[in-house]
Amino acid sequence: MSSLVKVLREKYGREFISVEELSGELGVSVSELIMEAKSKKIKVVKIGRNIQLPLKGIECMLSDEELNDNEYQNLLDQVATSTVTSEQEISDERIEVVECDVDMSKGCITYVQSTNRWLYQIDLGKTPDGRRIRKSKSFKSENEAKEALNIELAHLNEISQEVQERGIYWKGNLITSQTKLKDFFEYFLSLRTVKPHTIEGYFETARQIARDLGEVPLQNLTASVLTEFFNNFKKQYAQATINKTFGIFKRVLEFAKECELIEKNPMSNMKLPKTTKEGEVNKQVYKAFKDDELKQVLKACKEYSQCTYTMAKVLQYTGLRPGELRALEWCDVDFEVGVIHVRQAATQEREGMTLENRGTIRAVIGTTKTPYSIRKIPVNSEVLEVLREWQDFIKSDKSYEKARKCEYVFPSTRGGLIGSTGLSVKFRKAMQQAGLHGRGYELYTFRHTFCTNLIKQGVDIPTVQRLMGDNTTDVILKIYTSVEERDLLSATKKLKGYFENRDL
Incomplete structure (x- = not known):
C-alpha cells in the first residue's frame, strides 16, 4: 500500500474520498484528477452530487498495479451502500x-x-x-x-x-515573470479540458501569436506592446480570427495574473479590434447555393461518382456537418420510419503538439459538436432511395470489396473511416470535372443551403435550430438576415417593374 493511501485512510477513516478532498491533498485541480482517473480507467461512484474515488482505486492510479474487476466492483458497491449519515x-x-x-x-x-x-x-x-x-x-x-x-x-x-x-514547473523549468510567452502558452495549453479539435485550434492561435511575441517575457507584455501587435494583426486576418485570438490571449494573461506572475492583465481594458483586411469588412460569410447552382452541383456529383452524388443528396436534405456525415452508420438510417439519427461525429486528434511541432494526426469518432447536435432528421423517399442504391453499389462494386462489412455509410475503399481530406477531394474533383471549380462551393455550403431553404419555406427559427443541431441561433439569424435582404432586394425590383408597366 502506498504511504499516501495509508495517510488518507487514517485521516478520513473511510475507504473512499471525494475528488475535491483528493484535490486538496495532492494540490492539483479537480479536472486534472478526473482526467487522470479516466486515462487510467479508474471507476468512480457518485454519492449525491459528489464524485467519490475508492482508496484502492487511488492506489492503482498512483501506481501500475491492476485491480481485478470483481474485486473493484465489490469496493464500489461498499462505497455506494455506506452512505454517510x-x-x-x-x-x-x-x-x-x-x-x-x-x-x-x-x-x-x-x-x-x-x-x-x-x-x-x-x-x-x-x-x-x-x-x-x-x-x-x-x-x-x-x-x-x-x-x-x-x-x-x-x-x-x-x-x-x-x-x-x-513553484510552478514546466518541462523541468521554473515558471516566473521572466518566462517567455511561448513557454507559458504551452504550459497553459497542457491544462486543457476541452475537446481535441478545440485544443488544436488553440495551438494554431498560439502559433500565430508566438510568431511575433513568443520570445517576449511575460513581464514585458505591456498594453503598448499588445496594441501594436493587434494593430498589425487586424490588417492580416478576418474578424472571426481576431475574435478568437483576442479571447484566448486575454485568458492566457489572466491565468498568468492568477499564478501571480504578472500584477495585472494588460488586456483587461483593451477593446476588441476590428478587421481592416482588404475585402473582409463586408464579406458574406454564409454562402448558399441558388436553385440553378444546386442543380449544376448535383448533376456534377452524379456524373463524377455514385458516392459523391449520394453524399450530396444526403447533405441537401439534412444539412449535416461533414464530420457528422463521415461518422454516419447504417444503423443510424431508419428506412422504415424515414429518419436519420445524428449521434456522433468524426474528428481528428493530434498527439505530441507543441508550438514548433503539430504532432501526429489520427481520425477518430467522437461526440457531436455539442449535446444539442444529437438529433433526428426526417428525410423523404428520394433520399432513402438514393441510400438504398448506394448500399447496393457497395455490395457489387469491386473497389469497395474491403468496405462491405464496414458499418459506415460512406467508408473509405480500405474499409475504415473516410478522412476529411478524402471527403473534400471527392467533392472538389467533381466540381473541377464540371468546370465549377473556383466558385467557392464546398461541402459546408450544403448546410447553409439547407438552412436557407428552411427559412424560405417559412419554418420557424426554433425548428430550424433543432434540425441544424445548433445550440445557439447566431449562425441561423445571420443566414436569416441574408435571406431577408435578398428578398427585400427582389421585392423592390418587382415594385420597379410594376410601376414601369403602368408608366407611372
Whole structure:
C-alpha cells in the first residue's frame, strides 16, 4: 500500500474520498484528477452530487498495479451502500463550472428561501478556457455555513501557500515573470479540458501569436506592446480570427495574473479590434447555393461518382456537418420510419503538439459538436432511395470489396473511416470535372443551403435550430438576415417593374 493511501485512510477513516478532498491533498485541480482517473480507467461512484474515488482505486492510479474487476466492483458497491449519515455530510455539496466571471475567492454566504437552508459558495479558480470553477455546500443554519466556509478557506490558503513555496514547473523549468510567452502558452495549453479539435485550434492561435511575441517575457507584455501587435494583426486576418485570438490571449494573461506572475492583465481594458483586411469588412460569410447552382452541383456529383452524388443528396436534405456525415452508420438510417439519427461525429486528434511541432494526426469518432447536435432528421423517399442504391453499389462494386462489412455509410475503399481530406477531394474533383471549380462551393455550403431553404419555406427559427443541431441561433439569424435582404432586394425590383408597366 502506498504511504499516501495509508495517510488518507487514517485521516478520513473511510475507504473512499471525494475528488475535491483528493484535490486538496495532492494540490492539483479537480479536472486534472478526473482526467487522470479516466486515462487510467479508474471507476468512480457518485454519492449525491459528489464524485467519490475508492482508496484502492487511488492506489492503482498512483501506481501500475491492476485491480481485478470483481474485486473493484465489490469496493464500489461498499462505497455506494455506506452512505454517510450526518445531516451536514449529505447536504447539497457540488463542484460546478460556471460562465459567470465573478470572483468569489473569499467566499460568500447566501440564504436559499426555497430550501430553507444556508449556502456557502467559493471560487476554486478557472479552467484553461476561462470559466469559473465554483464549490458550494448547504447547511441548516448560518453559523454552520460560516464555520464550514472558514475551514474551507483556511484549507485552500494552506494549499495555495504550499504551491507558492513549491513553484510552478514546466518541462523541468521554473515558471516566473521572466518566462517567455511561448513557454507559458504551452504550459497553459497542457491544462486543457476541452475537446481535441478545440485544443488544436488553440495551438494554431498560439502559433500565430508566438510568431511575433513568443520570445517576449511575460513581464514585458505591456498594453503598448499588445496594441501594436493587434494593430498589425487586424490588417492580416478576418474578424472571426481576431475574435478568437483576442479571447484566448486575454485568458492566457489572466491565468498568468492568477499564478501571480504578472500584477495585472494588460488586456483587461483593451477593446476588441476590428478587421481592416482588404475585402473582409463586408464579406458574406454564409454562402448558399441558388436553385440553378444546386442543380449544376448535383448533376456534377452524379456524373463524377455514385458516392459523391449520394453524399450530396444526403447533405441537401439534412444539412449535416461533414464530420457528422463521415461518422454516419447504417444503423443510424431508419428506412422504415424515414429518419436519420445524428449521434456522433468524426474528428481528428493530434498527439505530441507543441508550438514548433503539430504532432501526429489520427481520425477518430467522437461526440457531436455539442449535446444539442444529437438529433433526428426526417428525410423523404428520394433520399432513402438514393441510400438504398448506394448500399447496393457497395455490395457489387469491386473497389469497395474491403468496405462491405464496414458499418459506415460512406467508408473509405480500405474499409475504415473516410478522412476529411478524402471527403473534400471527392467533392472538389467533381466540381473541377464540371468546370465549377473556383466558385467557392464546398461541402459546408450544403448546410447553409439547407438552412436557407428552411427559412424560405417559412419554418420557424426554433425548428430550424433543432434540425441544424445548433445550440445557439447566431449562425441561423445571420443566414436569416441574408435571406431577408435578398428578398427585400427582389421585392423592390418587382415594385420597379410594376410601376414601369403602368408608366407611372
